[in-house]
Amino acid sequence: MPSTLPALLCLGLYLSLRVGAQNETLSKPLIWAETSFMVPNGASVFVWCQGSRRAIEYQLHFEGVFVLERLKAPGLMNKVKFSIQPMNSSTAGKYTCFYRTGELWSEPSDPLDLVITGMYDRPTLSVHPGPEVLPGENVTFFCHLETATTTFFLHKEGPASRPWRRVSNSPAAFSMGPVTPAHRGMYRCFGSYNEHMWSFPSEPVTLLVTGDAGVTDLASTGQPSSPDSWEPHWSTTKKGLRKDLIPWDYTAENLFRVGLGLLVLVALMCLLAHTGLLRKKKKRVSSQERRRRFRWQGALDE
Template sequence: MPSTIPALLCLGLCLSQRISTQQQTLPKPSIWAKPSFMVPEEKPVTIYCQGNYGAVEYQLHFEGSLSAVERPKPPERINKVKFHIPAMTSRTAGRYSCFYRVGELWSEPSDSLDLVVTGMYDTPTLSVHPGPEVISGEKVTFYCRLGTATSTFFLLKEGRSSVRRGYGKVQAEFPMGSVTASHRGTYRCFGSYNNHAWSFPSEPVKLLVTGDTENTSLAPTDPTAPELALWDHTAQNLVRVGLAFLVLVALVWLLVEDRLSRKRTRERASRASTGQCRRSLNTKTL
């Protein structure tokens, strides 16, 4: 009996210390990525970690190990920090989390952020059955096909953050069931080489659902959703060509303006010289 009392006292003290420690743990921070958690290869991305005002240190962890540290100044006016990745690669793709510290107290870890690198190797094809234009209530299935190197596929809808996963040797099926107006939108798919390395996106497929009299409005866009237009290479190339054309026009205009300005200067100088000669001749004649 006497030996039981110290054991009970020790157990009570340990539980008290554990409860005290748990009460002193700071709330977990928020973590997100911009422009998206899906980043084309070699493109930049910024990871944000938001904690409490007064935090003197933020730590970013990658796959469970310390990756980067930020110390905001002044800490009392800043409650979030940025961790910049200048060029996304397969080595920087993976699972991230962050912590912050106020005084000597550390926060709980944030939720996990899975950064995905896209634009790896091949491009899948996306199709929809029975077709891109259907009547509300019809059953629709998307098919994503990629003949090499993968058996895992992902389907995404533009403006939504949710991702659907499918499996198959060269093709995955994504049954949507009986569709409504909420299924309208633009879809793309990816083949996956691992959880954090995906293929180029497929060409977009726009699904049009008609005849839904109960719900004709679309759900609001999720501000955290990936912007699939980021991979519209044709649009990006057209913008680059347009900008290059404008720069070329501006250079040509500057060269022409410079040449005309020099010509006008020479003409003025020539007229001034001719006038001076005439005045000299008139003076000598007199």
Template sequence: MLPILTALLCLGLCLSQRINTEKETLPKPIIWAKPNIMVTNGNSVNIWCQGAQSASEYQLYFEGSFFALERPNPSRSMNKVRFFISQMTSHTAGIYTCFYQSGELWSESSNPLKLVVTGLYDTPNLWVYPQPEVTLGENVTFFCQLKTATTKFFLLKERGSKHIQHKYGNIKAEFPMGPVTRAHRGTYRCFGSYNDYAWSFPSEPVTLLITGGVENVSLAPTSSLDYWEFDLSTKESGLHKDSAFWDHTTQNLIRIGLACIILITLVCFLTEDWLSKRKGHEEANRLANRECRRRRRMQHYLEEEQRNAISMRELKATPGAL
């Protein structure tokens, strides 16, 4: 039993050490922007960062450097903070990340948040060839042109995919598509830019209409398009699921379960030891009682022998007794 208890204690120490090691890194926070990640030059934007319920401090980083610090309001029991940028400019457009502190530990970095400022430079022109209304399966090409020379053009579909198409160009860029499917229909705009996060005014919208018969699901685009990963969604993800809380709860349950196993094992060990000692005492008492009875029988036998001997002597000493 003792080797088993020793093994369980060693297992408990190893698991506890592993849990403490894993606890050194907190889950990464969630970051998003409101009202949008595309902000007109001079307008304000809110950057939200959400972490664990136990977070005491949040730090916002811009392009890898410290930008701002916020502490949650304890009276509201909130696990998120707001960083306010009063005026969006080309100097505040770029990649943001956030961290939070809980106790002595710091979380991992959030996923990058790309903020774009629009409304700079001139307004580009956007048109589609051969025409905005095409038959299902045709090939089309969007053209985006800016009078002022630039380095890159972006084409995005309103309320569409988070993958924004981009092409390099001086004053004009072509965005070929096709064979078109019903998924291509929608309203498009284009922007010109000198870097990934400082864009021109948006072009006038161009709506692509798809007409025709039954769609062939085997159709695939014949052109190769470059995409810029850009999450247009600003929705709050998992605001009511505090992963850090669940992680700590799991760790505590593991500790409690391990403690119960060790406690039960210890109780079993002590019970077995007590039963073994009790059995030994009972066996010793039986032996002692047996020895005591043997001695009494022996004493009784000796006394009986002694009485018989005395009776024989008295009988011999009495005249005429024999």
């Protein structure tokens, strides 16, 4: 028993410290661009970083290097915005952000790819067999650019849309189908010499999918069947934002810590009580032993 109680006490203290250490890991923030990750040359763009209401500082990094800092009072907001202006070839690339609560820094956000447009000639975009098709048909978009490049992007306008890349000689062909009503929309194409510097956008081509022909729209993305699709991170939009990025259920954490504290307290009280009983027992035994020795000594004297 004497060895068991100290062991329980040490175990409770260890678990409490371990839970506290695990809670010090902060979730990564969200990052997105307002209003699009594609920014015309010379324009400005706002980059938002969403962390925790407990955050007191945010940092924005470009290509892994710290560039901007924002301080705020804890609890007022769980997000801040950074202004990048003007947008040019030296500011296009990958951005990440961090936030700090106390002395702890969060993990980096997913990277945000900011693309600058309007750097080269304007390509031309066409669609075959035509801009108006029936559900179930196949279509092909052709992007042509006189400037010598072999990288092309096709983009459908929309807040959650992503571009698709084709590495090909001009004209680049983007095959799509069988089409559904989800493929309806306005398309533009770009030429590029790297992933973050694109040409002027082409004139838009609107694809119309008429009739239903028994085809059901099952949330199709309208993605061309291109093997070279380029998928920027979903953090380029505000889709899926959370109200607050608190990585731990603090109610459950507090209950767990209270339970551990009670366990430690009970173990300590039991240990003290057990120690007190041992002392009393020793005193009683010692007193009885002295009386026994006294009577024995008296008998010898007689």
